[in-house]
Amino acid sequence: MKKLQVNPFVYFLAILFGCGSWIAFNGLWVELPIIVQHAPEGWSLPSYLSVIIAMANVGPIAFTLASVLAPGRVSVKAVVYTIVSIGIVSCALLPFFWKYTIYIAGANRSVALLLLAFLLGVGGCTSSVAFMPFMAVFTSPYLNPYFIGEGMSGLVPSLVALGQGVGGNPDCQNVSFVNSTVVDGVLTNITEYTNVYVTKDPNFPVENFFWFLFAMMLACGIAFLLLNHLPLAKKEQVDAAIIRSAESPPTDGCSNPGLEMESVETKGSVETSTANESDVVSCRKTVEVNNPVADGRGKDYLVAERKGLSRGGYVYLLCVEAWVNALSNGVLPSIQSYSCLPYGNTAYHLAVTLANMANPLACFISFFLPTTSFLLVGVLSLAGTAVGAYILVLAAMSPTPVLLGTDGGVVLVILAWISVVGLFSYVKVTIGSIFREEGQRALLYCGAVMQAGSCVGAIVTFLFVNVFPMFQQNDACDL
Numbered sequence: 001m002k003k004l005q006v007n008p009f010v011y012f013l014a015i016l017f018g019c020g021s022w023i024a025f026n027g028l029w030v031e032l033p034i035i036v037q038h039a040p041e042g043w044s045l046p047s048y049l050s051v052i053i054a055m056a057n058v059g060p061i062a063f064t065l066a067s068v069l070a071p072g073r074v075s076v077k078a079v080v081y082t083i084v085s086i087g088i089v090s091c092a093l094l095p096f097f098w099k100y101t102i103y104i105a106g107a108n109r110s111v112a113l114l115l116l117a118f119l120l121g122v123g124g125c126t127s128s129v130a131f132m133p134f135m136a137v138f139t140s141p142y143l144n145p146y147f148i149g150e151g152m153s154g155l156v157p158s159l160v161a162l163g164q165g166v167g168g169n170p171d172c173q174n175v176s177f178v179n180s181t182v183v184d185g186v187l188t189n190i191t192e193y194t195n196v197y198v199t200k201d202p203n204f205p206v207e208n209f210f211w212f213l214f215a216m217m218l219a220c221g222i223a224f225l226l227l228n229h230l231p232l233a234k235k236e237q238v239d240a241a242i243i244r245s246a247e248s249p250p251t252d253g254c255s256n257p258g259l260e261m262e263s264v265e266t267k268g269s270v271e272t273s274t275a276n277e278s279d280v281v282s283c284r285k286t287v288e289v290n291n292p293v294a295d296g297r298g299k300d301y302l303v304a305e306r307k308g309l310s311r312g313g314y315v316y317l318l319c320v321e322a323w324v325n326a327l328s329n330g331v332l333p334s335i336q337s338y339s340c341l342p343y344g345n346t347a348y349h350l351a352v353t354l355a356n357m358a359n360p361l362a363c364f365i366s367f368f369l370p371t372t373s374f375l376l377v378g379v380l381s382l383a384g385t386a387v388g389a390y391i392l393v394l395a396a397m398s399p400t401p402v403l404l405g406t407d408g409g410v411v412l413v414i415l416a417w418i419s420v421v422g423l424f425s426y427v428k429v430t431i432g433s434i435f436r437e438e439g440q441r442a443l444l445y446c447g448a449v450m451q452a453g454s455c456v457g458a459i460v461t462f463l464f465v466n467v468f469p470m471f472q473q474n475d476a477c478d479l
Contacts, residue, residue, distance in 0.1 A: 005141075006141045006142065006236075007232060007233075007235075007236055009232060010138075010142065010227070010230075010232060010233050010236050011141075011142065011145045012145070013223040013226055013227050013230075013233065014135070014138070014142045014145035014146045014149065014223075014227070015145045015146070015148050015149040015152070016149060016219050016220055016222075016223035017131070017135075017146065017149060017220055017223040017224055017227060018131070018145065018146040018147060018148065018149025018150040018152070018153070019149035019150070019152045019153050019156065019216065019219075019220060020084060020087065020127075020149075020153070020216065020217055020219070020220025020221070020223070020224075021124060021127040021128070021131055021149070021150050021153050022124045022127070022150065022153040022154065023152075023153040023154075023156060023157055023213065023216050023217070023220075024087045024090065024091055024120045024123065024124065024213050024216075024217055025053070025117070025120045025121055025123075025124045026153055026154045026157050026158075026356060027157035027160075027161075027209070027210075027212075027213040027216075028049075028094075028117055028120060028213075029049065029333075029352065029356065030157050030158050030161040030352050030353050030356050031161060031206060031209055031210075032045065032046060032049075032337070032348075032352060033166050033345055033348045033349040033352055034164075034166055034202060034206055034349075035098065035113070035206065036337055036341075037170070037199050037345070038099060039099075039110045039113065040101055040107060040108040040109065040110060041109070041110060042473055043337040043338055043341060043398075043471070043473035044337075044465050044466055044471075044473075045110070045337070046333055046334055046335070046336050046337050047334035047335070047458075047461060047462045047465040047466060048114055048462070049114075049117055049333075050329070050330055050333050050334040050457075050458040050461065050462065051458045051459060051462045052114060052117050052118045052121055053121045053124075053125070053329075053454075053458070054329075054330070054451075054454055054455040054458045054459070055118065055121075056118060056121030056122045056124070056125045057125050057451055057455070058122065059122040059123070059125045059126035060125050060126050060128060060129045060130075063079060063126055063129055063130060064129060076130055076133045076134050077134065077228065079126065079130045080127075080130055080131060080134050080224060081224070083123045083126055083127055083130060083131075084123075084217065084220055084221040084224055085221070086119050086120075086122070086123050087119075087120060087123045087217040087220070087221075088214065088217045088218055088221055090116045090119045090120050090123075091120075091210060091211075091213045091214035091217050092214050093112075093116055094113075094116055094210040094213070094214075095206075095207040095210040095211055095214075097112035097113070097116065098110075098112065098113045098116075098206065098207075098210065099113075100112040100113070131146070132146075134224075136238075137237045137238055138227075138236050138237055138238065139236055139237070139238055142236060151360035151363060151364070152360070154356050154357065154359050154360050155356075155357055155360050156216070157212075157213070157216075157356075158353040158354070158356040158357045159357075160209065160212055161209070161349070161352075161353045162353050163203065164202045164203050164204055164209055165202045165203045165349065166200075166202050166345045166346060166348075166349040167199065167200030167201045167202045167203075167345075168200050168345070168346060169200075169344035169345050169346055170197060170198060170199045170200065170345060171198045171200075172196070172197060172198070173196050173198050174194070174196075175194060175196050179191075179192050199345075308437075308438050309434070309438055309442070313374065314442070314445070316374060317374075317377070317431050317434060317435070317446075318445060318446070318449045320377060320378065320381050320427070320431065321428070321431050321446060321449050321450055321453065322449045322450070322452060322453035323381065323385075323453065324381055324384065324424050324427050324428060324431075324453070325428070325449075325450045325451075325453035325454045325457070326453040326454065326456055326457030327384070327385065327388050327420075327424065327457060328384075328420070328421065328424040328425075328428070329453070329454035329457060329458070330453070330454050330455070330456065330457020330458035330459075330460070330461055331388070331392070331457045331458075331460070331461045332388055332391060332392075332420065333458075334457075334458060334461035334462060334465060335391070335392065335395040335461060335465065335471060336348075336351065336352065336391075336395075336417070337473075338394075338395035338396075338398040338465075338471040338472075338473065339351075339391045339392075339394040339395040339398070339401070339413060339416075339417075340352075340413055340417070341398075341473070342394075342398050342399045342400065342401050342404055342474070343401075343404065343409055343410045343413055344410070346410075347410045347413055347414060350414050351413060351414045351417040351418075352417075354414065354417070354418050355417040355418050355420075355421040356421075358418045358419075358421045358422040358425065359421055359422075359425045361422065362421070362422040362423075362425035362426045362429070363425060363426075363429050365426065366425075366426050366429040366430060366433075370430070370433065371430055372430070372433075372434055376430075377427055377430055377431065380423050380426060380427050381423075381424075381427050383423055384419075384420050384423035384424045384427065387416050387419050387420040387423065388420050390416055391413070391416050391417065391420065394413060394416075395471055396470065396471065398471055398472055398473065398474075399472055399473060399474035428450075431446065432446060
C-alpha cells in the first residue's frame with residue numbers, strides 16, 4: 001500500500017489542536033497543591049472538582065442528543081469554536097478571580113474558581129466527542145498527531161507544575177503581637193504569642209501558571225483556525241465528495257467497504273474507540289462474513305472465527321469498567337488531598353503531577369503491550385483496587401496516617417498514586433479496545449457505564465467528605 005505523506009507543519013498544528021482538548025482542566029488539577037492552601041474549601045476542594053467534572057458531561061450529552069435529533073444540522077466546527085473560545089476566556093479569567101470568594105450558607109465559597117472549573121470541564125468533556133469528527137476531514141495520518149497532542153494535554157501542564165514546585169512544606173512559626181488593653185483606666189500594652197501557619201511561595205505564582213494555560217488554549221485556537229483556513233492545511237483534507245459518500249449509508253449498511261477498510265489499515269499507530277471507527281469495524285465484519293473466501297471455507301467459517309463477546313463477557317467488562325471509573329474518576333481524586341497532605345505539600349505536589357503523567361504513559365504502554373485477556377484485566381483491576389484501598393486508608397486516618405513524619409511514608413504515598421493511575425488507565429484503554437472491536441453499540445454501553453461509575457463515585461465521596469465528614473484536615477500548627 002502506498003505510504004501517505006504528511007506535511008510537517010500541519011502535523012504540528014494537529015498536535016497543538018489535540019493538546020487543547022484537556023490541558024486547561026488538567027492544568028487546574030495539577031495546581032491544586034497550591035490552590036488548596038488558599039481556598040476556603042481547603043482539603044475538600046478536590047471533591048468539589050470531581051463532582052463538577054461529572055456534571056460537565058452535560059456538554060457531550062447535549063452535543064450527542066442534538067446530533068441524533070437534528071442530523072446534519074449541528075456544525076462540528078461551530079461547536080469546536082465554542083469549546084476553544086470558552087477555554088480561552090476561562091483561562092484568561094482564572095488569574096484574576098481564582099481567589100475570589102462569596103459568603104454563602106455560612107461560609108466563604110470559591111464560587112468563581114468552581115464556575116470557571118465547570119466551564120473548563122464542559123469544554124474538555126465535549127472535546128472528546130467534537131474534536132475527533134473535525135479531524136476526520138483530514139487524511140488518516142493526521143489522526144496520530146491529534147492523539148499525541150491529547151496525551152500531551154496531561155503531560156505538559158504536569159511538567160510545568162513540577163518546575164513551579166510548591167515552595168516546600170509549610171511551617172508553624174511562633175510570632176508575637178502587642179495587644180493594647182485598658183486596665184483600671186490605664187492603657188496597657190500586653191505582648192502575646194501565637195502560632196501562625198506560614199506557607200512558602202513556589203518558584204512562580206499561580207497567576208503565571210494560569211497565563212501559561214491561557215497561552216496554550218490560545219495556541220490551540222490558532223491551530224484550529226489554521227487547520228480550517230490555511231491553504232496548506234486544506235490540501236491535506238479528504239475530498240468533500242468522498243466524505244459525503246462515506247457518510248451516506250447504502251442499502252447494505254456499509255458506506256464504502258473498500259474505502260473504510262483502507263482507512264483502518266492506514267490510520268497509523270494509535271487506535272481510538274469512537275463511534276465512527278466502530279462503524280468501520282462493524283462494516284468490515286459484515287463485508288467479510290457475507291463474502292465467502294477463496295479457499296471455499298465460506299460464510300459459516302468466518303462467522304465462527306469472528307464470534308464476538310458472550311453475554312457474560314459483556315457483563316464482566318462493563319462491571320469492571322464501572323468499578324474502575326468509580327474509583328479512578330470519582331472516589332480517589334476526591335480524597336487525594338487527605339491521603340497526601342498529612343505528609344506535606346511536597347508529597348501532595350509530586351503525587352498529583354507524577355500521577356497525571358502516568359496516565360499518558362500507561363496509554364502509550366498499552367499500544368506496545370496490548371492485551372485482550374479477561375484474566376489480566378481482572379488481575380490489574382484487583383491490583384489497582386488494592387492500591388486504592390491503601391490510599392483510602394491513609395485518607396481515613398488523616399491527619400495522622402501510618403508512617404507520618406518518615407521518608408518512607410512520603411515515598412509510599414507517591415508511588416501508590418502513580419501505580420493506581422497507571423494500572424487503572426491501562427485497564428480502561430484495554431476494555432475500550434475490546435469494545436471497539438464489538439461495534440458502536442458496545443462502545444455506547446462502555447461510555448455510559450464509564451460516566452455512570454464516575455458520577456456515582458464522585459457524588460458518594462463528596463457526601464462523605466462534605467456532608468458526613470469522615471476525613472479530617474489539619475494544619476502545621478495542629479501537631
